[in-house]
Amino acid sequence: MKKICCLFLLLTLATLYGQEQYTVTFEGLPEKAAAKPKPILIKVYTDWCAVCKIQDKKIENDKELQDLLSDKIYYLTFNAETTKNILFNDKEYNYIPQGAGNGYHELSVYLTEGKQSYPCWVLFSSKYEVLGVYNGLLKNSQLKELLKKQ
C-alpha cells in the first residue's frame, strides 16, 4: 500500500513537473496579464531543434531559474512550425499554407523576423513592446541576470 502511495505521489509529481508550472500558455496569457501585468518572454523553438532541447534541460535542472521565470515574467514557448492559429496581444496569427507541405506561421515571422535560428528569445514589456530579440542558446546565468532586472 505504501509503495502504491509513493508511486502515486511520484506520478502526480511527474505530471506536475511535466506540465512545467513556470510556463504560461497563449490561451492563459490575456487573463493573467490583465490581473497582473508583467513582462513577457517567448521562447520560439521547433521540434527538430536540438539546441532548444538542451536549453529546456538547462531550465528543467535549475529550480532557482524556474522560480524566476514564474515570478518575474510570463514565460511562453512557441513552436515556430505549428499550424494552429494563435491569439497574441488581441491579434490573431495564422498559419499560411503554400501548398506541397510548404507554409509559414505569421507569429513565427513576427517573432523571429524571418530568421530561422532557434531558440529565438523575444522579450516584451508588459505593454507588448519588443524589448529585445536574441537567437541562440542562453546560459542559465544569463537568463537569471535578465530576469532579475525585470
Add this chain to the structure above:
Amino acid sequence: MKIYYVFILLISSMAFSQNGSIKGKITGNGAAVPAVMVSIPQLNIIIAADENGNYEINGVPYGTHQVLFDFIGFKTEKKKVKVDSTIPVTLNIQLQEDNMALEEVVITGTMKEISRSESPVPVEIITPKLFKKNPTASLFESVGMVNGVQPQLNCNVCNTGDIHINGMEGPYTLILIDGMPIVSALSTVYGLNGIPNSMVERIEVVKGPASSLYGSEAMGGIINVITKSPYKAPVISADSFLTSWGELSMDVAGKISAGKATSLIGVNYFNYNSRIDNNGDNFTDLTLQNRVSIFNKWNFERNENRVASVAARYVYEDRWGGEMNWDKQWRGSDSIYGESIYTKRAELIGLYQLPASERIFTQFSYNWHDQNSWYGNIPYMANQHVAFLQTYWDKPLSDAHSLLLGASMRYTVYDDNTPATASADGTSNEPAKTPLPGIFVQDEWTINKKHKLLGGYRFDYDKNHGAVHSPRVAYKFSPNTNNTIRASFGTGFRVVNLFTEDHAALTGAREVVIAEELNPERSFNGNLNYVLKVPTDSFFLGFDITGFYSYFTNKIVGDFDSDPNKIIYDNLRGHAISQGISLNVDATFTFPLKILAGISYMDVFQMEENENGNLERTQQLHAPKWSGTFVGTYQLPKNYSMDLTGNWYGPMRLPILPNDYRPEYSPWFCIANVQLTKKFDYGLEFYGGVKNIFAFVPKDPIMRPFDPFDKNVDLDNPNGYTFDPSYNYASLQGRRVFLGVRYNLF
C-alpha cells in the same frame, strides 16, 4: 603549507590594493538602454545598469580591466579601462544592435540538416543546409550525403547516373517535384542535374515503396523535391563556385512582387570544359558539360489563404565524354570515340486550391524531354512527354481523423529511334503511349497523443496489367517526446517500361512481343524505425535506427537474344531482396560542434531461375554491404566555420566481363571533403576547401580504351574482351580545390 602561502597572498593583496570605480551611461539606437549587464569577468563582478542606462561599479582595484556590456539583442561590447585613482572613471557606451554576437560563437539550431516528419510513414527531411557543407553543382551528387542514398555513375564516358536507395537501382527510385512525378523514365539519368539550389526548400526521402500515394515507379524509394515559396526566398541570392578542375557553377535568383503575385526566378549555369586525363587512358576522366537551367515560380495571394502557384523550368545541356582528341565533327563517326548528349527539357507545374469551403486541390504537371545522343557510332534519339493531373480532397473528419481522397491521371508518350517503338513491320514509327489513371485514399488517425495510425490504398489501371492495388499501413507510437517508434508496411509497383538505353545497341526491324499477360513489377516492404532523443543540459544525442526488408518481384527486362527478329517481354521467374539496417546519429553540444553520422548495412541480391530451373543467387551490382556518411561542423569565432563531410563504401560488386582481370568487388574507400566558410553580416559568405582529400580514384575504369569501336578484338586478345566503360564505383576526379561565394539579401 600551501594554505599558508595563500593567506600571505590574500593579506598582501588586501594591504596593497587600492580601489576606484567606473561609471557611465549606456545607449543604443540613440536611446538609453536599460538593464544592461555590466561585468568584469576577471574580478567576478556583475551588475546591472538602471532603467535610464546608468551604471556604476564600485570597489574596482587599480589596474587595467576588461569591462563587458551585454544585452539581449545587442552586440557584446568589450572595453579596457585603466583604474588608477579614486576618481570614478567615466565610460559611456554605445551598443550596436545585433542578434548574433560577433566575438562569441552563439549556439543555435538553424534549419536542421536532416530531420523526420511527424508522419507515421518514415520520411526523412533534408534541407539545403546539408548540401552547403559540401557544395556540388547538381542535386544528383548532393543526395549522396544522405545515408542509404547512393548516386551511382553507370558509364565512365558519359557519366550517366542513377540514384540507388537501399541498394536498388535508379528505375526503382521515383523522383518527384512538389509531389508530382516529373523526373521519370527517360529523364531519370540526368533529371536531377539542373535543379538550381535556389529553388529547393527541402527534400523529402522515403526509403521503401510509396506507391499508395505516388503510383507507378515508387518501388524502392522516393525523393521529393519541394520547391521554395517565393515569399520565403531572399530578394536576391547568388551562389557561385569554381574548382581547380575548372568546373564553374553559378546559381542566381531573385524575387519580384506584382500586386497579389510574388515570383521567384532563378538561373543555374554549370560549365566544365577542361579535357583532363589523369589516368592516361586517352579518355576524358570527367564528362565535359555545359548546362543552363531557368526556373520561375509564381505564388498568388488569395482569399482565406487559399493556395495557387505555377512554376516552369527549362534545362538545356550539352555533354560529351570520350577520346581526348574528340571534337564535334566526330559526332557519330567510327574513327574517334565520343559520347555526346544534347538534352532539352521543359516542365510546367501548378497547384490550385478550389474556391470552396472544403480543402480541394488540383495539381498538374507537364514535361517534355528530348534527348539527342550518339554513343560512339550508335545513335539514340528519344523523346518523352509526361502529363499529370491530380485532384485531392483533404478532409479532417474529426480531431482524430484526417482523410485524403484523390484521383490522378498520368499520360506518358515515349518515342525513340530503336525498334522498341516501331511498328511490327519496322516501316513506321509507333510511340509507346501509357495512360495510367488511379484513385487513392488515405486516412491518418490520431488515436491519441501517443498513437497514430495511417492507412492508405491506391488503385491504378494499366492497359498491360489491368488493375493494380497498392495498400499501405503505417503506425507511429511516441510514448513521450524523446522516443518514437514507427512500423510501416508499404507496396510499390512499376508498369512495364520500354525505356532502356540498351535499345540503342539494336539495329534492324524487330517485333515487340509480349509473351504472356505481363504482371507489373511489384515490391513489398516492411520497415521498423526507432528514433531516440537524449537531451541533457550540455549535449544532445539523436539516434535514428531503421530495419528494412523489401521483396521485389518480376523484374521485366526485354529479351533481345532469343530471336533476332523480336524483342520479347516476359514475366521473370525470380525475385530480388533488399534487407538491412541503418543508423543515423547526430550530436549537438553546448560548444559549437555538430556531428552527423550514418551507417548502413544491407544485403541486396537477386534470385533468378537458371537453365535447370533452380533459383540462383546473385549479389546486386553497385550495392555495398557496408556504407556510411559523416558530417562534422565546427563554428569558429568571427563567423568562421569548418565542415568535414564524406562518404565511405565497403566492397560492391561490379559489372565485369568474362575472364576479366579486374576484381569483381571494389576496395573499401572513402571520399572526404573539407570546407572553411566565412560569413559577413550583410549576407555575404565566402567558402573554399578541398574535395576528395584522400585523392581516391578507381582503377581500370575502361576496358580496352585503345579500341573503342571493337575493330581489333580478334587481334592479340585471348580473352575476347570488348570495349566497356561501365566498370565504375567512384568518380574519376581526384583531389581538387574549390572556392566560392554566396550572397543573400532578404
